Amino acid sequence: MTGRLIVTAATGTESLLVHELRSLGLDCRAGRAGTVELDGNRLDGARAAVHSRVAVRVLEEVGVFVLDGDGKRALYEGTRAIDWTEHATARTTIAVKVKSASQNEGPFASSIFAAQVIKDAIVDRIRDASGGERPSVDRRDPDVLVIAHIGRGRAELFLDLAGGPLHRRGYRVAPTAAPLKESLAAAVVLAARYDGTRSFLDPMTGSGTLAIEAARIARRIAPRAGRLGMERWASFDDGARVALERIRGEARAAELPRVPAPLVAIDSDPAALEAARANAARARVDRDIVFQRGDARAVDVGGAGTLIAVNPPYGDRLAARDLDSLYEDFARCVRARAGVSLVALSGNPRFERAIGPRPRWSREVRNGPIRCRLLYWDL
Template identity: 35%
Template sequence: MKEEFELIAKTFQGLEEVLAKELTELGASNIEVGRRMVAFTGDKEMMYRANFCLRTAIRILKPIKHFEAKNADEVYEAIKAIAWEDFLDKDKSFAVDAVVFSNEFRHSKFVAYKVKDAIVDYFREKTGERPSVRINHPDVALNIHIAENKCTLSLDSSGESLHRRGYRQEAVEAPLNEVLAAGMILMTGWKGECDLIDPMCGSGTIPIEAALIARNIAPGVFRKEFAFEKWNDFDQELFDRIYNDDSQEREFTHKIFGYDNNPKANEIATHNVKAAGLSKEIILKIQPFQQFEQPKEKSIIITNPPYGERISTNDLLGLYQMIG
């Protein structure tokens, strides 16, 4: 029997139920929806698959200790009591990310320093040596979450946020986050049964995420690395099997159309679509929204209209009247 353990998938507010459905389809157990997160249990293979396959997760955390603390000194003592050689070698690097919702702990950076000090002191007292702290691309990434006095220390199995798929070559100003784009599409229930149109596609995020969903291609296939690949217990053979398994991919017999009135956006979107290897599925065209014609066949329209820094208030009102 493979060892199962607790895992936490982080996401954006509003996408928790979508993520929970994804986890159910992936075969995760004991799924519990929280605020901007979904807790579940699974084995090492499930952890690898969650990173590789989930479209609406930002990162996958593996909790290693739950404890209560009233102040920073109690956090230090609890962290120092962990058998750190199980997770980290003295010649490896690590980083600590702190998320704090508490009146007791006002500054997340101070909490992160306390965790770092506890780990460094643990190794120094045991071995006379210490692991180094590296903010970018550490060997082991840690996350401490504090809500009032309840603390959870986790290993971050993802590393760089999972929205960074790896296919984006360039971006327009204020591009749509890939996880949000996938969430928008999954919320409609569309899986490729008809054409999909994005009349304001910018750098092509919605068309690309839609094509990945339609073909059932895992979003992790473009990633250069996941944090768990640097862990002591990394199973290369298991991960290779997951990475090379394309048995769930399917044909897509319809088309995805992406329009934008900005030639530069069209050029960027074309680069991104090509990088994702989805030129066959996605048709891009320079076309203003005013020229958009209702398709003859059944289609679905999903778009992220400009707002905020991308458009003035007067233009915005006119655009939304036109959409209506």
């Protein structure tokens, strides 16, 4: 029996996630901020984890209970009442991550404290069922990752199907300043309805995330090739193994050998370009993207139909005057070409004003703690 399934994503990208999951043939609807409710079984969750570019986690609910009294005892008892032996044994490693609502007070103001209580209850439950043997904790690479949401006097406990956040695709080998999360970069590209059949340009590419995600969309490379956390659960049986292999096999068979239309990624910083190239190689798309050193203010933005995707600097490392002139010069350069589209994830309202015409659509999106706007123009 599969518990309720929830797929999480950056706040503001829920409708993109719903669209993406439905196009995978999955039944779902938007839930609380940053979540989508998935109707289905664990293998539907696995399909979402393998194929969704926008999802951050796929979670299966294992228990929900009220936290009354001092809360701590209720958290311990509520957690212990769940049959953890279905998923974990004394030889399984576990880890607990707690997302505690910001308004929480008392014992649950600290997520570390709540995680400790939950971990103790899980360990005690398994120890009692295993003749005194206890599972151990592995925070870095657990077999079973438990995610708890605590808020409004309730605890919701989930298992993380993938065993970690899906935005970590594993291709980011070279660090740069302020890279976008891969899932958010994919959301930017998918929001512009990019499917690989039009030319693509990222003129301020940094570590290359937008271009790499675009190339992987164009080549139909599934975002999650590696193992999922659920494969290490005690409840993962041969039937599930065969079904998951089929999902992965279908994903591999759908890959295209080359991108159908050109992708260009530009940055003025040679170190960023070097990182972007290394990341693209790891992501298996280095031969699909042309990387160039250049200035976004004087770039050839391509012919009609090109999609320009940009995540411009927000201003933390540039003086306001320099930033304004960067935005204005870039805007002039883009407006000089008719027939291009521009999608931008911007953390600075001055960027939107500099472009000039009103965007065809825009929405607020959370980039970690930063409130950003996702903006789209047909120019």
